[in-house]
Amino acid sequence: MRKAALCFLTLLACFSGRPNQTQGKVCNTIEKEVPKGAENLAYKWSEMVLIATANDTEKFNPRPTVTSRFLGLIFTSIFDAWSRYHDKAIPVYLTETLRRPNLEHSLKNKEIAISYAAYRTLSEYYYSDEELFTNFMLELGLDPTNNSLDPTTPEGIGNLAAKAVIEARKGDGSNQYGEEDGSNGEAYFNYVNYEPINSPDENIDLNRWQPKYFSDGTDGKFAPGCLTPFWDKVKPIALQSADQFRPGPPPLIGSDQLEKEVKEVIELQANLTDHDKALVEFMRDGPQSVQQAGHWLKFAQEVSLRDNHNLDEDVKMYFYVQVVAMDAFIACWDSKMFYDSARPNALVHHYYKNKKIKAWGGPDKGFIELNGPEWRPYSPDTFLCPPFPSYVSGHSTISGGCAEALKLWTGSDHFGSEVELVAGAMTEPENLGETVTLKFPTFTETAEMAGISRVMGGYHIQADNIAGLELGRNVAREAWKFYKIHIGEAENQY
Helix, strand or coil: CHHHHHHHHHHHHHHHCCCCCCHHHHCCCCCCCCCCHHHCHHHHHHHHHHHHHHHHHHHHCCCHHHHHHHHHHHHHHHHHHHHCCCCCCCCCCCCCCCCCCHHHCCHHHHHHHHHHHHHHHHHHHCHHHHHHHHHHHHHCCCCCCCCCCCCCCHHHHHHHHHHHHHHHCCCCCCCCCCCCCCCCCCCCCCCCCCCCCCCCCCCCCCCECCCCCEECCCCCEECCCCCCCCHHHCCCCCCCCCCCCCCCCCCCCCCHHHHHHHHHHHHHHHCCCHHHHHHHHHHHCCCCCCHHHHHHHHHHHHHHHHHCCCHHHHHHHHHHHHHHHHHHHHHHHHHHHHHCECCHHHHHHHHCCCCEEEEECCCCCCEEEEEHHHCCCCCCHHHCCCCCCCCCCHHHHHHHHHHHHHHHHHCCCEEEEEEEEECCCCCCCCCCCCEEEEEEEEHHHHHHHHHHHHHHCCCCCHHHHHHHHHHHHHHHHHHHHHHHHHCCCCCCCC
């Protein structure tokens, strides 16, 4: 009887024109109870995105810039499809398709539209997992072969949203299709012809990035080239330009600041606790990695579960957070390629070339006294340190940005997440430490923990971290204006 009475009151509110807080959820159509948290379909598609991202890492090795773009565009297509079933939302790329009448703004139509958008974009960007996405569509009772572009149906709107995003982003500077001049059709080819000043064997300019040798997993070694050195050329979604918030220069050889910060890296690593090791490994995002954009998508999922989100809330939150991650990577690479700065690995070797220091000796060696030029990051031989310039830190930039985004979106800095890890499991499995619990009380502290973990691990100096955090926050604040425009809560000032 209570349910019947509630349905009657809801219908009365819908047709009387009087405001009702439940109207946006159930009016226009009589629907089942709205799925929340892990049951809402936007969350379920985010799970598919993370599986595909982890698989992509296994197949193509870590490429955080590339995967951040995939995630940004996938969730933009989902948002665009959803926007046609919302009263005010404005699509980013689906600009030629009209908003559907209010009577069609049902949960079912939204679910169908976002599913086709997700399916088509996932199949485009994570093409090697298309069978996975097809099977999921079938589980949902949707026809993956339905290629309709009818703008009056949710299937057509979803397909159109994906098509609009894919077409708009061809030629955006990412070189996904090998379309840039001089690429000869090779995807992600270095079309800017960047070459490091230094070689792995000779450090000519100590202020510039020097590639380092990795183990090939057997008895050989190789020095990977710079990852996507052209990423500063990629067109952002929310930013006006890649260099909009470019930070000032990093400290250079000869400065007191750099000398102090290199010493800090050595001291932090020499005194790593089990808690520190676990933090370094967790933020490094080891096996089955989803890279930084995916890591913060996981954090956003935790918010969805914590706050019991419905589909509308998850569509909007994932869209905003992943646009921030994508644009933050572009801004970060602008700084990296503009300054082309040295990593701690090379800096320690220079400053301590004639000195003995306490440091981590490598897997199974623990902390020992060694010669300065033997110093290395707390990292496996097969991935010694990130293969691209140092300033600013990517982890700091993306974490600073996504943390600020979640703080702005939720209206609170409270997070309350925690994770349990065995220290050393991803770096020195034969020398395991204690099981520790990492706690992330606020979004801001989570970002700062991500940033300092990169200093403790020996991948960055403090300047890389501090400037990266601020750069990310600037990106998030700018993207917030963009987000408010696209959810229909602010006028477009651009």
